[in-house]
Amino acid sequence: xxxxxxxxxxxxxxxxxxxxxxxxxxxxxxxxxxxxxxxxxxxxxxxxxxxxxxxxxxxxxxxxxxxxxxxxxxxxxxxxxxxxxxxxxxxxxxxxxxxxxxxxxxxxxxxxxxxxxxxxxxxxxxxxxxxxxxxxxxxxxxxxxxxxxxxxxxxxxxxxxxxxxxxxxxxxxxxxxxxxxxxxxxxxxxxxxxxxxxxxxxxxxxxxxxxxxxxxxxxxxxxxxxxxxxxxxxxxxxxxxxxxxxxxxxxxxxxxxxxxxxxxxxxxxxxxxxxxxxxxxxxxxxxxxxxxxxxxxxxxxxxxxxxxxx
Ligand code: A3P
Numbered sequence: 001x002x003x004x005x006x007x008x009x010x011x012x013x014x015x016x017x018x019x020x021x022x023x024x025x026x027x028x029x030x031x032x033x034x035x036x037x038x039x040x041x042x043x044x045x046x047x048x049x050x051x052x053x054x055x056x057x058x059x060x061x062x063x064x065x066x067x068x069x070x071x072x073x074x075x076x077x078x079x080x081x082x083x084x085x086x087x088x089x090x091x092x093x094x095x096x097x098x099x100x101x102x103x104x105x106x107x108x109x110x111x112x113x114x115x116x117x118x119x120x121x122x123x124x125x126x127x128x129x130x131x132x133x134x135x136x137x138x139x140x141x142x143x144x145x146x147x148x149x150x151x152x153x154x155x156x157x158x159x160x161x162x163x164x165x166x167x168x169x170x171x172x173x174x175x176x177x178x179x180x181x182x183x184x185x186x187x188x189x190x191x192x193x194x195x196x197x198x199x200x201x202x203x204x205x206x207x208x209x210x211x212x213x214x215x216x217x218x219x220x221x222x223x224x225x226x227x228x229x230x231x232x233x234x235x236x237x238x239x240x241x242x243x244x245x246x247x248x249x250x251x252x253x254x255x256x257x258x259x260x261x262x263x264x265x266x267x268x269x270x271x272x273x274x275x276x277x278x279x280x281x282x283x284x285x286x287x288x289x290x291x292x293x294x295x296x297x298x299x300x301x302x303x304x305x306x307x308x309x310x
Pocket of ligand 1: 141235266
């Protein structure tokens with residue numbers, strides 16, 4: 001049963017999924033309990049995988065990829081809610097069709113989603129040389145977005161206060177583990193495999209350029225008219241109103257958009273509205289140490305002049 005078809009299920013308003021560890025990474029317990037099957041997932045050579053740390057812009061890239069594959073055909077992209085269009089391979093909620101079951105039932109070519117760090121990626125994806133799109137987002141905005149997502153999503157543990165969540169995020173004690181290990185692991189792998197590594201901030205700065213990169217990677221050439229259509233349909237404002245992209249099809253007892261909408265702000269720099277001066281200093285010091293030995297860098301704000309109108 002897909003998530004959008006589960007209205008009838010009993011679910012305690014206050015109940016949240018428990019979490020446990022898989023290879024040192026926190027995951028909801030149903031994922032831990034089915035880990036052997038997830039690890040043994042058999043990718044197909046023509047699978048396309050979208051991999052992200054949670055809240056890095058997964059849904060945005062999924063929608064763009066679907067529009068590219070559909071050559072701008074909005075009716076086709078509106079065929080089903082986003083979570084039914086893209087199997088989320090490690091996702092499992094009791095009594096519902098799992099990501100694995102959804103993937104296995106889907107004809108090729110499939111586009112799949114994962115939040116797994118590269119060390120936990122089922123090996124068949126790299127063995128089959130699948131194309132993988134990875135999206136990273138600066139950790140301050142990523143943290144803020146994840147905090148609000150925990151508040152509204154009953155499938156994740158309660159986040160506690162903002163101060164408590166800040167500590168959990170820094171310690172990597174959140175589902176899917178440390179942001180640092182995630183973005184760095186995929187960055188280090190990108191030159192040995194067919195991985196296109198993108199940044200949320202680049203997509204905000206110049207969606208056209210990033211959509212073109214995606215189209216080239218997927219192997220589609222798009223004329224300007226289609227490109228403009230895709231830019232329009234995948235803009236924040238249009239996606240926010242689109243029930244097939246904004247997760248409003250998930251019952252409120254699982255995702256409560258009145259606590260915080262899934263399509264929340266969609267900006268770069270919202271962290272400034274959350275981080276205290278002391279938190280920011282502490283974050284920067286920690287970030288400086290943990291990112292000192294990598295070529296991977298992030299933008300924490302955009303200059304007004306950099307943002308392309310959509
Ligand atoms: P905010 O909470 O900062 O608003 P994911 O899909 O990985 O869960 O990421 C969700 C984040 O991406 C949310 O960030 C959401 O608003 C943002 N997002 C989704 N679609 C977007 C779009 N078209 N443009 C910009 N941001 C988008």
